[in-house]
Every structure is written in C-alpha cells, then in structure tokens.
C-alpha cells in the first residue's frame with residue numbers, strides 16, 4: 001500500500017505507521033501478559049488465589065500513559081490532515097460531476113472527459129458536485145477521499161507524484177450499480193498534458209509511457225482513424241453506418257445473438273468481442289455490416305481504452 | 312456474599328407451568344429472557360446466512376450467484392438484523408432480563424408487564440422490517456444507515472424497514488426505563504450501589520443511553536418516512552432539505568448505540584473473568600467509573616462518522632479529539648481484566664475461552680478505531696473494508712463473543728442442563744480462526760482501497776476476497792457446531808448443581824433453573840461483590 005503516488009500519500013502513511021507501531025506493540029504486550037498470567041496462575045499450579053482489590057497508582061499509570069499516547073496520535077493525525085484542506089493557489093480547478101453511476105470531469109477551458117487527466121507534479125483542485133444522490137470520490141493511491149453531496153459544494157485536492165493510471169472509486173452507496181461507478185486518473189508528463197490540453201486531439205499522446213502494458217487511448221485514437229473505423233462510427237453521438245461510440249462504454253446495449261435478443265452492459269469484454277467477432281453479437285437496429293479488421297490484442301486494448309475515454 | 316438463601320430451595324423451577332399461553336402471556340423476567348434468547352438466536356442465524364451469501368458472491372469477480380439488487384438488499388438486511396435485532400438488544404434483553412433481578416436480589420423487574428410489552432414491540436418491529444422482504448417493491452438497498460437522499464429516492468421498501476426499526480427503538484427505550492427503575496428501587500437489603508455486581512452496573516449505564524439516545528433515532532426515522540410519503544423537504548436537497556442534517560441525527564443515536572452494544576458485553580466479561588480466576592475483580596471502582604465515562608463521552612463523538620462529509624473544520628478537529636478520549640475508559644477496562652488474572656487460580660473452561668478471546672478481539676477492534684479517529688488516516692480508510700473489518704471486530708469479536716461467553720457461562724443456570732464442553736471448545740477454536748481470517752483480511756482489503764457495499768471488486772482485490780470467503784466458511788462451521796451443541800445440551804438428562812463454576816454473585820445461590828420467585832427469602836448483603844477468598848479476620 002505504500003506507493004507515494006501523491007504528495008498527500010506520504011503524510012497519511014506516516015501517521016499510519018506511527019499508530020500501527022504503537023498499537024501492534026500494545027496488542028502484543030497485552031496478549032503476552034494475558035497468556036503468561038493464564039499459564040502462571042492456572043488452577044492447581046499457581047498456589048492459592050488472592051483477592052486483590054486494586055491499586056490506585058497502577059490505575060493512574062494505565063490511564064495516564066494511554067492518554068498521552070492518544071493525544072500524540074490525535075495531534076499527528078490532525079497536523080498531517082491540515083495539508084489536505086489548504087489548496088495551493090496555483091492549483092488547476094477541475095469540476096467533478098457525479099451522477100448515478102458515472103463521473104465526468106470539466107477542465108477550466110471547457111474540455112470534458114469521463115476519465116481524469118492530470119499533469120505530474122501539478123496541484124489539482126477538484127470541486128465536487130452531485131446531480132442526484134450522495135457519492136464518494138476516492139482515489140486510493142492518492143489517499144484522497146471526499147463525499148459528493150447534492151446541494152453542497154465539497155472540494156478536495158491532490159498533487160500527483162507518479163506517472164500512471166490510478167483507480168477512482170465511488171465510496172457512498174448510490175444505488176444498483178454503485179460498485180461500477182469507477183473511473184481512472186491518468187497522470188501524464190507536464191508537456192504531454194499541455195499539448196493535449198491546448199491541442200485538438202481527443203486523447204493525450206504520451207511521450208513518456210506509464211507502467212508497461214497499460215492500454216494507451218491515444219494509440220487507440222490513431223488506430224480508429226487509420227483502420228477506417230471512423231468511416232462507420234462517430235464520436236460525437238451522430239449515427240453513421242454503425243452506432244456512435246459516444247457514451248458507449250458502460251451503457252446498456254441490446255444485441256442479437258443466434259437470433260435471440262440479449263441486453264448487456266458494454267464493458268471491456270463486450271467491446272473487445274464486438275471488434276474480434278463482429279457478426280457474433282449484432283447491435284439491434286443495425287445491419288451486420290461491420291467488417292473484421294486485422295488487429296492485435298494490444299490494438300484492441302488500446303481501442304477499448306479510447307472508447308472508454310470518450311464522454 | 313449473601314447471608315440468606317445459602318442452599319437452593321425446593322420450590323419448582325420457573326419452567327414448571329406448561330403451554331404456549333404460559334409463555335406468551337408471561338410476566339416472569341426469566342421467561343421473557345428466554346423468549347428474547349430464542350428470537351435473537353434465530354435472527355442471528357438468518358443474518359449470518361445473509362453474510363455467507365455475500366461472501367459467496369465475492370468469491371469470484373463479476374456476477375457469481377446473484378444480481379447487484381440482491382446483494383444490496385442482503386447487506387442492508389444483514390446490517391439491520393445484526394444491529395437492531397441482535398447486538399443492540401443482545402445482552403441486556405436476554406441476560407439482563409434473566410439475571411439483573413436475581414443479581415440484585417429482587418423477585419422481578421420493576422414493571423413486569425411493561426417488560427412483556429417490550430418483547431412484543433421487539434417482535435412486531437422485527438416482523439415489520441422483515442416484511443419489507445415480501446411487500447412493496449422489494450427489500451431496501453440503502454445499507455443499514457438509510458442515508459438520504461438515496462433512501463428517499465430508491466423505489467425499494469425503505470418505509471417498512473424504517474418503521475420496523477422505529478418500533479424496535481421503543482422496545483429498547485422501555486427496557487431501559489424498566490432496568491433503571493429496577494436498580495433504583497429493588498436492590499435488596501445491604502446491596503448498596505458499590506456492592507452491586509458489574510453486569511448490573513453496565514446495564515445501568517447502558518439503560519441511560521437507551522433512554523436518552525433512542526428517541527432521536529425514532530424521530531429521525533419517522534421524518535424519513537414522512538419525507539418519503541409527503542416530500543416535506545427536511546432532508547431532500549432538491550426540495551430544500553439538508554442531507555448532512557440527517558447524518559448528524561442518525562449518528563447522534565447510532566454512535567451511542569455502539570455503547571449500548573458493548574457496555575453489557577463488558578459487564579458480562581467482568582462477571583466471567585473473576586469466576587474463572589476464582590478471585591475478586593481487579594479495580595471494581597475503575598470499571599464502574601469507566602462504564603459511566605463511556606456512556607457520557609460516548610454521546611459526544613458521533614460526527615467522527617462524517618469527517619469526509621464536508622463539515623466545518625472546527626467540528627472535525629473537536630470530534631477527532633473526543634474520539635481519542637473515549638478510547639481511554641475501554642483501555643482501562645482491558646487492563647483491569649488482565650490484572651484480574653494475577654494471583655488468581657485460572658480455569659480455562661469454554662466461557663473463559665470466549666471471554667479471553669473477547670479481550671483480544673475487542674482490543675483489535677478498539678485499536679483499529681484509533682486509526683479511524685486520526686484525521687489523516689480517516690480520509691483514506693473511511694467507507695472502505697477497513698471500517699467493515701473494524702466494526703466486526705468490535706461488534707462481533709466484542710459483543711458477539713461476549714454474548715456467546717455469557718451464554719456458555721449462564722447456560723447451566725438458565726436451563727439446568729449442560730452442553731458438551733469438548734464440543735464447545737472445538738466450536739470456539741473454529742470460530743476464532745475463521746473470524747480472524749475473515750475480518751483481518753477485511754482490514755487489509757480496506758487499506759488497499761476496497762470500498763464497502765460493493766457488489767463487485769477490481770482484480771487487484773481478488774486474492775483478499777478469496778481468503779475472506781474461506782474464513783467465512785470456517786467461522787460458520789464453528790458457529791453452527793456451537794448452536795448444535797447448545798441445542799443438544801438441552802436434551803441431555805443431567806442435573807446441574809446450583810453453582811457449577813464456583814461463582815459468588817447471587818444467581819449462583821438459587822437453584823438451576825431458578826424458582827419462579829427467585830428467592831424464598833430475599834438475601835441480605837454484607838460484603839462487597841466478588842468476595843471469593845475472604846480474609847479471615849483476627850478476633851478483635
């Protein structure tokens with residue numbers, strides 16, 4: 001769990017280690033004493049039992065020592081927490097909108113995405129807004145969490161310190177698909193971020209790769225144009241020969257398989273299947289015209305990443 | 312400790328009268344205790360089954376045996392049943408009813424008929440909330456905390472569930488009132504407050520919390536029902552309400568409620584440990600004071616459930632500080648229990664094993680609470696499996712284990728029969744191992760970032776979930792073995808002496824099972840509680 005993926009992670013983990021050290025020591029101590037006493041004074045071996053009613057000094061000692069230790073835990077926890085409430089002035093402000101069961105991110109220049117893109121080392125302030133019920137915005141790797149409360153403007157912030165993709169999870173029960181209210185934060189190099197932010201490509205082009213093998217939506221976008229998918233699929237919601245890819249990921253799709261109608265959720269798996277074996281599941285209302293393209297598994301993974309990235 | 316009633320009576324036991332009506336219309340506190348025991352063990356087993364099904368669902372990624380709606384209903388009903396029908400009433404309704412009057416030398420509680428009424432309220436509350444399974448559009452899926460606005464919008468049958476909990480709340484208030492009055496008015500001659508055993512003391516502290524805090528829950532839940540029916544705009548932000556207000560009201564009750572659960576458990580442990588150490592309790596006064604301290608400070612820490620909700624910074628700091636303070640009285644109790652083993656003569660019978668396991672597991676529960684009280688860590692682990700692990704350590708490892716300890720301890724007294732000690736120990740070992748495998752894994756999953764109330768999990772949590780599910784099988788095997796052993800014990804024809812363990816509180820002076828009137832002659836108390844090894848005084 002100790003990654004240090006954000007500037008706050010280290011502060012949380014430090015308090016964690018402090019309290020863990022003390023509590024484990026305490027638990028081992030009390031368990032050891034308990035077992036020792038049970039053996040030392042077992043029935044028949046330990047001599048005659050005595051009624052010892054108490055000991056005032058001992059009571060004071062074992063009230064005083066925990067009191068002091070607990071206060072240090074409180075203080076350390078509090079001072080490190082304060083960091084999270086003091087957003088740096090130069091933070092980029094991203095509007096996070098939560099609804100059942102999706103996240104959407106709006107950047108200062110109006111760009112909108114369904115996964116969050118941020119520059120390495122740049123502080124980002126998140127203004128949290130809910131369109132329906134309570135949600136919880138949580139990035140475990142960054143140790144950052146805040147409830148998203150309808151009618152109330154909560155905020156949080158972070159500064160990413162590691163390249164890569166990190167999970168975003170919803171932490172407040174928000175209905176049937178609560179456990180699928182997931183997204184990702186992509187931490188990319190500053191120059192890639194600016195190029196994407198001010199350019200007109202949908203997806204950032206990565207000059208520095210994240211962790212090996214992570215699907216690359218930018219490559220997916222290039223394949224989309226190169227392999228001619230663009231001829232039949234739009235990314236803006238309009239209907240061409242094939243269905244649009246806008247909002248496709250996570251939506252409910254009705255398909256025909258072997259003459260039967262089935263409704264399913266468009267997840268990674270389904271999209272990959274539709275690309276590998278087009279005639280197997282045909283979207284209702286469309287002709288089975290989708291050609292089988294010559295694509296590697298990596299290509300398909302990148303395409304899926306691109307489709308996921310679309311709002 | 313008593314001077315009268317040294318030898319059990321020849322009066323017939325309280326089981327003497329037969330027939331359904333003699334049970335359903337009884338005002339005997341012992342029979343009411345048995346009624347509670349029967350109903351509560353049933354609810355526990357149903358709740359446990361829900362838990363097992365949840366664990367099965369998590370065995371693989373994606374759908375395993377159910378749909379998300381079913382899973383969401385399961386954790387909600389599991390939570391509601393375990394909390395409102397098992398751990399909150401738990402020890403006070405079962406063992407409090409049965410033993411409180413006997414332990415303070417009374418013939419019954421102050422208001423025997425009110426006592427029966429509270430059992431009926433409890434059962435109707437249970438029936439109403441469980442009927443939400445079969446009525447309206449399906450069982451509630453909000454989690455046991457019924458957070459708004461989701462609980463206002465969901466089409467599932469929240470109204471019924473909430474109304475059931477409302478009724479159960481009344482049963483709790485009435486029991487509390489009854490116990491407070493009983494302890495003030497019916498202590499026998501010579502039993503002054505500082506001679507009262509610790510289980511009654513714990514019930515006394517608990518009863519005040521029940522009486523003072525439960526009405527808040529009642530009103531809050533009533534408001535949720537009204538809001539669902541008439542859209543008043545109290546909690547729903549889209550019509551001007553405040554969802555955070557709901558959380559404050561809910562936790563103003565529900566945090567003190569965790570002390571309603573744990574205080575009687577601590578009381579039972581304070582009975583069991585001296586009996587099996589065959590010596591007096593260490594630090595009687597410290598334990599009494601810490602019970603009252605927990606009841607008082609415990610009422611002031613509710614908002615530690617809301618550190619990420621966006622409350623004011625001042626509130627956050629103050630509630631964090633208070634949370635650390637409330638941990639101290641619990642620590643004091645742990646030290647005193649352990650010190651009670653010193654210079655004792657310790658017998659490891661099954662009730663004692665459960666009691667020692669309680670100390671260990673409850674310590675883990677309390678210590679993991681310190682992590683959550685520390686603000687920096689709270690941000691990370693709030694609403695994750697860490698919390699789920701923590702509260703199972705406290706509520707199950709704590710209250711649950713204390714309940715089983717008390718059940719094995721008082722079983723011969725309540726039934727005049729005995730279970731098999733060997734089987735009880737095997738069951739205990741299974742429960743203990745399974746428990747830790749299941750819930751320690753939860754703590755780890757939480758630290759890795761697994762959110763609670765999730766139907767499905769990401770691949771990186773998969774290994775942890777497999778271990779937890781295996782743990783749940785071991786634990787349930789143990790629990791079932793324990794229940795079977797206890798039920799079989801009822802049919803074993805043995806006669807049990809009045810005092811099989813060598814205890815010194817009053818319940819061990821009456822026969823097993825006790826006669827209807829408890830005592831022929833009310834005992835007169837002349838010594839402090841827990842005098843096992845009286846110092847023989849030099850003649851003056």
Ligand code: HEM
Nearest residue numbers: 359362363365386390393454455706707711763764765783
């Ligand atoms: C004294 C016994 C127990 C108590 C007091 C208890 C209490 C609770 C509570 C209050 C919840 C939270 C429900 C919610 O989030 O709304 C919960 C969740 C859960 N419990 Fe228990 N429980 C007990 C025993 C068990 C047993 C026997 C099992 C399994 C065999 C179990 C497995 C679970 C699981 C899997 C969850 C769901 C976690 C999640 O999805 O967030 N519990 N329990």
Ligand SMILES: [Cu+2]
Nearest residue numbers: 135170174181
């Ligand atoms: Cu959500």
Ligand SMILES: [Cu+2]
Nearest residue numbers: 566612613616
């Ligand atoms: Cu609390």
